Amino acid sequence: MALSFLIPTYDARLVLLSMTVAMFASFVALDLARHVHTADGATARYWLAGGSFAMGTGIWSMHFVAMLAFSLPVQLGYDITMTLLSWFAAVIVSWIALSVASRSKVSWQHIGMAGMAMGVGICVMHYIGMFAMQMDPGIDWDIVWLAISVVIAVVASFASLLIFFWMRNRKNHSRLAWQGAAAIIMAFAISGMHYSGMEAARFPLGSICRAASALDYTWIALLIGGATISMLIVTLVTSTLDARLQSRTAVLASSLKEANTALQRIAFLDGLTDLPNRMLLTDRLEHAIARSRRSGQVIALLFVDLDGFKTVNDSLGHQAGDQVLKEIAKRLSNIIRASETVARIGGDEFVVLVEAVDDRAALAVLARRIEAAVSMPIVLENDEVQLSASIGIAVFPDDAKDEKQLLAHADLAMYNAKASGKNTHRFHDAATTVSAAGLMADLRDLRYALERREFELFYQPKLAPNGTDMLGVEALIRWRHPTRGLVLPNDFIPIAERFGLIVQIGSWVIEEACRQMRAWLDRGWTIPVAVNLSVQQLRQPDLVEKITESLVRYGIKPQHLTLELTESGVMDDAEQTLELLNRLEALGVKIAIDDFGTGYSSLSYLRRFCVNELKIDGSFVRDVAHNDDARSIVAAMVNMAHSLNLRVVAEGVETLQQSEFLSSMKCDELQGYFFSRPLPVNELEHRLTAKEFEMRVATGLPQVLESAESCPCDALLKDGLEAVK
Numbered sequence: 001m002a003l004s005f006l007i008p009t010y011d012a013r014l015v016l017l018s019m020t021v022a023m024f025a026s027f028v029a030l031d032l033a034r035h036v037h038t039a040d041g042a043t044a045r046y047w048l049a050g051g052s053f054a055m056g057t058g059i060w061s062m063h064f065v066a067m068l069a070f071s072l073p074v075q076l077g078y079d080i081t082m083t084l085l086s087w088f089a090a091v092i093v094s095w096i097a098l099s100v101a102s103r104s105k106v107s108w109q110h111i112g113m114a115g116m117a118m119g120v121g122i123c124v125m126h127y128i129g130m131f132a133m134q135m136d137p138g139i140d141w142d143i144v145w146l147a148i149s150v151v152i153a154v155v156a157s158f159a160s161l162l163i164f165f166w167m168r169n170r171k172n173h174s175r176l177a178w179q180g181a182a183a184i185i186m187a188f189a190i191s192g193m194h195y196s197g198m199e200a201a202r203f204p205l206g207s208i209c210r211a212a213s214a215l216d217y218t219w220i221a222l223l224i225g226g227a228t229i230s231m232l233i234v235t236l237v238t239s240t241l242d243a244r245l246q247s248r249t250a251v252l253a254s255s256l257k258e259a260n261t262a263l264q265r266i267a268f269l270d271g272l273t274d275l276p277n278r279m280l281l282t283d284r285l286e287h288a289i290a291r292s293r294r295s296g297q298v299i300a301l302l303f304v305d306l307d308g309f310k311t312v313n314d315s316l317g318h319q320a321g322d323q324v325l326k327e328i329a330k331r332l333s334n335i336i337r338a339s340e341t342v343a344r345i346g347g348d349e350f351v352v353l354v355e356a357v358d359d360r361a362a363l364a365v366l367a368r369r370i371e372a373a374v375s376m377p378i379v380l381e382n383d384e385v386q387l388s389a390s391i392g393i394a395v396f397p398d399d400a401k402d403e404k405q406l407l408a409h410a411d412l413a414m415y416n417a418k419a420s421g422k423n424t425h426r427f428h429d430a431a432t433t434v435s436a437a438g439l440m441a442d443l444r445d446l447r448y449a450l451e452r453r454e455f456e457l458f459y460q461p462k463l464a465p466n467g468t469d470m471l472g473v474e475a476l477i478r479w480r481h482p483t484r485g486l487v488l489p490n491d492f493i494p495i496a497e498r499f500g501l502i503v504q505i506g507s508w509v510i511e512e513a514c515r516q517m518r519a520w521l522d523r524g525w526t527i528p529v530a531v532n533l534s535v536q537q538l539r540q541p542d543l544v545e546k547i548t549e550s551l552v553r554y555g556i557k558p559q560h561l562t563l564e565l566t567e568s569g570v571m572d573d574a575e576q577t578l579e580l581l582n583r584l585e586a587l588g589v590k591i592a593i594d595d596f597g598t599g600y601s602s603l604s605y606l607r608r609f610c611v612n613e614l615k616i617d618g619s620f621v622r623d624v625a626h627n628d629d630a631r632s633i634v635a636a637m638v639n640m641a642h643s644l645n646l647r648v649v650a651e652g653v654e655t656l657q658q659s660e661f662l663s664s665m666k667c668d669e670l671q672g673y674f675f676s677r678p679l680p681v682n683e684l685e686h687r688l689t690a691k692e693f694e695m696r697v698a699t700g701l702p703q704v705l706e707s708a709e710s711c712p713c714d715a716l717l718k719d720g721l722e723a724v725k
Helices: 012-038 041-069 080-101 108-131 143-167 172-200 217-268 278-295 309-316 318-335 360-375 403-419 430-449 489-498 502-522 543-554 567-572 574-587 603-608 628-643 656-664 681-689 715-724
Strands: 299-307 341-346 349-354 388-396 425-427 455-463 469-481 485-487 529-533 561-566 590-596 613-616 647-651 669-671
Touching: 012 041, 012 172, 041 080, 041 108, 041 172, 080 108, 080 143, 108 143, 108 172, 143 172, 217 278, 278 299, 278 341, 278 349, 278 403, 299 318, 299 360, 299 403, 309 318, 318 341, 318 349, 318 360, 349 360, 360 388, 360 425, 388 403, 403 425, 430 469, 430 489, 455 502, 455 681, 469 489, 469 502, 469 669, 489 502, 502 529, 502 543, 502 561, 543 561, 543 574, 574 590, 613 628, 628 647, 628 656, 656 669
Parallel strands: 388 425, 469 529, 529 561, 561 590, 590 613, 613 647, 647 669
Antiparallel strands: 299 349, 299 388, 341 349, 455 469, 455 669, 469 485
């Protein structure tokens, strides 16, 4: 039987080349499968088309080189049309493989069907290539080996798909090693199918090849194999470069995503507490109101303002203030439910948005929980802070028609809570809206008063006991409102102090007083000026620097500026005030204790303070004409002050009897309506020109610009005075 068939032989070199092509094609195929999977849109389609071409050509090249390695005792050849058809079958098989491999998820049924289709396709490619030999008589097939080749093709295809899916998610440091091992397995499977299929082919004796050619098939095989390997190399390099590009793109995309996340945090979250900011609160509030209108459910806003926070910020510094705000934010976040929102919309202002409100009683319970949480002591590094909260509550739709009005009414209710003594909560009440709105209007106008230059200083003379010699003036601020006219300090200073505007206004007063002293000096008048400092200014970190700048800017001797501090303000934080007064003494300005006798001064502190004068409060001066106790108290104050080498100023002098008594007590200066009300600049200058007051202090610019060596001010002020000279 054996003698009835031609005995085939194989060129070992071409067999090795075919195995090499198979391994390399498998390696590239695995790489292409990963790219098709990770790409998207048009890029995925391009990779699928190009990958199918490269992978199919690689598989076909392995088959064709293996066919060329096969030889018979007769001359062989291959029909070009059938050979191209077998190449097309290889490309289709590759397209099936890459299409399935590109899917995110597939079932075992899909893999089985795709494996069957690929196996059949590989068999079609192989056997079309065999028929391209056009043998006469035809090839005799061994049905057993034929079945074996089909089984190998299907199993190899199924295994290839599994390897595709398994390999595409491998990490870079292990992927290449596994990819190489998988490529070897796939190459042996593909080669096994090919050579088992060749084993199934038997060629009868006397067979001839009608497609025979005189070409040297060894060189054709080497040319096709080399060209295919070169193409696969180019494909692999392209794939690698694309992988690196995708990796860089992924890094850039990740960086862009992180940047977008950071921008969203900046846009919608408070940078200090990570709570929603005003913008995000507004967005959530708009959606909540829209839902409320559809469902009819009630929503509420709780506007939370921290009582006493500014004092913490001014006395302990902004870093301590930031720690306090973080702790309060944490406490509020722990109180609210997941469906509620707590936001920080400014400085020490927080807002809680509550949806699906049951009743106002539930809101009151929540407000009391917030009050209790805020009032718990906050332990800092070296201090312990205890605050309270004023809370305003407004509900929709009862109290407002939109989100802006709801927030405004909750804000107004909060101001009502503050006016009620703080550390409490108040619901929005239409009856209080008018007064609260007036307060808000005053605050709004006050914020722009400096910018619009609506403030001005009036000056009240301070006279010697004889009532004619003017020793200086006290600067008293007035607000010339565009519609309300002249507004006195009692009507706006409390608002400025309450809402943190007093430091800015106080700085303007010092600057304006120095500017006016400069203007008077230019006219030959040396008029010392006293200005009032608020408690908040005493906690201003750069107060001394601001005063120094003003003195230097206008060339004023520090001794001609007196700073008046209230007795209660001085004693509020005696140790810190003592440090401040020492710095002011070094600068050379004078210090006066205002409203003396109304506070709770400690004589030991008073002795340590660098004070130049005491101002007896007008409440004591008012009664000296007819009250023995008042006279005794004033006499004691004067004697005590003189024993401490302090000058005494009596303010609020309104009658001749008061003036005579205070003169007999040897008060150094008198001030009050008996002598003069506070005067605008032009009126004071008119009275000075008319000689209604005699200037006791030395006059003339040269004397003001005496050598600064005798002045215990700092180097900056000395340099400034020298520059003016």
